Amino acid sequence: MDEYKIKVEIPVQWRDMDSAHHVNNVVYLKWIEAARIRYFMHLNNGKLQNEDKIGPILAWQECKYIRPVTFPDTVIVGIRRVETLEDKIITESKIYSKALDRVVAFSKQHTVSYDFKTRRKVPLPLNWLYNS
Amino acid sequence: MDEYKIKVEIPVQWRDMDSAHHVNNVVYLKWIEAARIRYFMHLNNGKLQNEDKIGPILAWQECKYIRPVTFPDTVIVGIRRVETLEDKIITESKIYSKALDRVVAFSKQHTVSYDFKTRRKVPLPLNWLYNS
Amino acid sequence: MDEYKIKVEIPVQWRDMDSAHHVNNVVYLKWIEAARIRYFMHLNNGKLQNEDKIGPILAWQECKYIRPVTFPDTVIVGIRRVETLEDKIITESKIYSKALDRVVAFSKQHTVSYDFKTRRKVPLPLNWLYNS
Amino acid sequence: MDEYKIKVEIPVQWRDMDSAHHVNNVVYLKWIEAARIRYFMHLNNGKLQNEDKIGPILAWQECKYIRPVTFPDTVIVGIRRVETLEDKIITESKIYSKALDRVVAFSKQHTVSYDFKTRRKVPLPLNWLYNS
Numbered sequence: 001m002d003e004y005k006i007k008v009e010i011p012v013q014w015r016d017m018d019s020a021h022h023v024n025n026v027v028y029l030k031w032i033e034a035a036r037i038r039y040f041m042h043l044n045n046g047k048l049q050n051e052d053k054i055g056p057i058l059a060w061q062e063c064k065y066i067r068p069v070t071f072p073d074t075v076i077v078g079i080r081r082v083e084t085l086e087d088k089i090i091t092e093s094k095i096y097s098k099a100l101d102r103v104v105a106f107s108k109q110h111t112v113s114y115d116f117k118t119r120r121k122v123p124l125p126l127n128w129l130y131n132s
Numbered sequence: 133m134d135e136y137k138i139k140v141e142i143p144v145q146w147r148d149m150d151s152a153h154h155v156n157n158v159v160y161l162k163w164i165e166a167a168r169i170r171y172f173m174h175l176n177n178g179k180l181q182n183e184d185k186i187g188p189i190l191a192w193q194e195c196k197y198i199r200p201v202t203f204p205d206t207v208i209v210g211i212r213r214v215e216t217l218e219d220k221i222i223t224e225s226k227i228y229s230k231a232l233d234r235v236v237a238f239s240k241q242h243t244v245s246y247d248f249k250t251r252r253k254v255p256l257p258l259n260w261l262y263n264s
Numbered sequence: 265m266d267e268y269k270i271k272v273e274i275p276v277q278w279r280d281m282d283s284a285h286h287v288n289n290v291v292y293l294k295w296i297e298a299a300r301i302r303y304f305m306h307l308n309n310g311k312l313q314n315e316d317k318i319g320p321i322l323a324w325q326e327c328k329y330i331r332p333v334t335f336p337d338t339v340i341v342g343i344r345r346v347e348t349l350e351d352k353i354i355t356e357s358k359i360y361s362k363a364l365d366r367v368v369a370f371s372k373q374h375t376v377s378y379d380f381k382t383r384r385k386v387p388l389p390l391n392w393l394y395n396s
Numbered sequence: 397m398d399e400y401k402i403k404v405e406i407p408v409q410w411r412d413m414d415s416a417h418h419v420n421n422v423v424y425l426k427w428i429e430a431a432r433i434r435y436f437m438h439l440n441n442g443k444l445q446n447e448d449k450i451g452p453i454l455a456w457q458e459c460k461y462i463r464p465v466t467f468p469d470t471v472i473v474g475i476r477r478v479e480t481l482e483d484k485i486i487t488e489s490k491i492y493s494k495a496l497d498r499v500v501a502f503s504k505q506h507t508v509s510y511d512f513k514t515r516r517k518v519p520l521p522l523n524w525l526y527n528s
Contacts, residue, residue: 284451284453284512285512286453288429289425289429289454289457290422290425290426290429293421293422293425294422297420297421297422319416321416321418321461321464322421322461323460323461324458324459324460324461325421325458325459326456326457326458326459327456327457327458328455328456329453329454329455329456332453332515380416380417383464
């Protein structure tokens with residue numbers, strides 16, 4: 001996971017499992033969100049939105065599930081930018097299970113910048129371009 | 133939404149919104165899961181797993197977010213099969229907001245059949261092939 | 265459930281169950297929150313907070329679990345005020361399962377009024393006293 | 397928190413906050429559940445249910461909310477037994493916020509022993525009595 005700038009460590013909880021006795025697919029995306037939030041805070045001096053109320057909004061995501069995770073375990077989620085387009089940032093992330101000692105999911109996300117006052121997409125803020 | 137065999141109606145709750153005052157991206161995937169579960173129960177006489185403990189497991193999903201949803205609202209999630217491959221079923225789903233009167237998200241899923249006793253992928257059960 | 269002014273109907277989802285194959289205890293409190301939110305919106309012309317950013321905040325709650333609920337089912341949650349104290353409103357609520365045709369949980373809540381600008385408890389707003 | 401035998405440390409996530417910009421009341425109970433699960437696993441050699449499928453089921457809980465928690469933060473949840481009755485164990489727990497350096501919630505729980513095969517309450521297992 002060394003190639004990931006932002007890494008978040010999250011303890012798996014019993015309730016993360018569903019009635020099929022595995023961690024539910026939706027929980028993987030909660031974990032990825034936790035890393036994504038940290039990444040966009042990192043780009044913007046620790047704040048999710050800037051002083052003009054411009055912040056990230058998720059436009060698309062995908063997740064490939066490799067291995068079921070069970071409680072107890074601890075996962076590490078890494079995220080990094082792979083591309084900057086005119087109106088979006090593409091990030092890629094990986095979930096690693098300590099108990100299984102392997103990557104259990106891959107994900108990609110498209111994030112756009114959104115003005116929470118006017119409720120419209122806006123050009124990417126400069127600090128999303130200057131920082132990485 | 134008429135082209136969808138399985139449709140699930142879900143009331144949006146206040147807590148579905150996050151601190152950005154929109155329904156959180158992960159909640160859309162919970163809604164889609166609710167429809168997907170219903171679809172696989174429909175293929176198997178109302179049961180999620182068959183008597184040999186073979187049932188669906190999600191291998192991949194993507195979601196395109198079109199419009200933010202807010203509370204109060206009610207969404208309708210439709211799901212249908214678009215392709216049957218040797219080892220997976222590909223489904224497609226749509227989330228429609230009653231308050232906005234438009235589709236707010238599209239999603240696709242790859243579901244494989246999994247033996248919950250041996251913890252391995254197995255060939256698709258016959259009733260996943262015979263039913264649609 | 266006729267004695268309840270506010271009633272909210274919620275479809276149980278598969279994921280509401282946990283690894284013990286019952287709806288998880290925490291989900292009951294999400295359902296109760298959904299009804300409580302509706303009750304405080306009802307007191308305040310459909311808005312959760314008034315124009316001064318004063319709104320409800322939960323100070324205490326209890327829940328007695330009577331019967332396990334399983335998917336599929338639909339629950340109805342009723343809530344009503346039982347007492348108005350100087351600095352709080354006490355409400356009582358019940359969860360009824362359609363599939364079981366019985367009450368499956370009782371709950372009580374203490375809600376105080378909170379100024380979200382100054383981040384302090386404030387006296388109960390007048391429309392919480394005038395309306396019921 | 398030294399008087400607590402079982403302590404669980406949990407990082408607060410952005411999504412734990414709701415639209416009122418505080419951690420949602422229901423999340424506190426998820427945290428408490430995480431500690432309660434650990435406590436009952438501790439009583440039973442690391443397993444939640446014993447080989448006869450007898451395990452804990454929550455019969456009642458209350459929670460007193462002292463202070464709002466916000467992201468980012470890390471909480472520590474402690475739990476301990478306060479009484480053993482004929483048919484239930486009463487536990488008490490506390491949530492401590494590292495960022496606020498204070499206790500933010502108190503909770504009590506009644507847990508009974510349940511036979512997940514016959515779906516009935518059963519006498520407390522011996523290892524719930526011998527261990528503490």
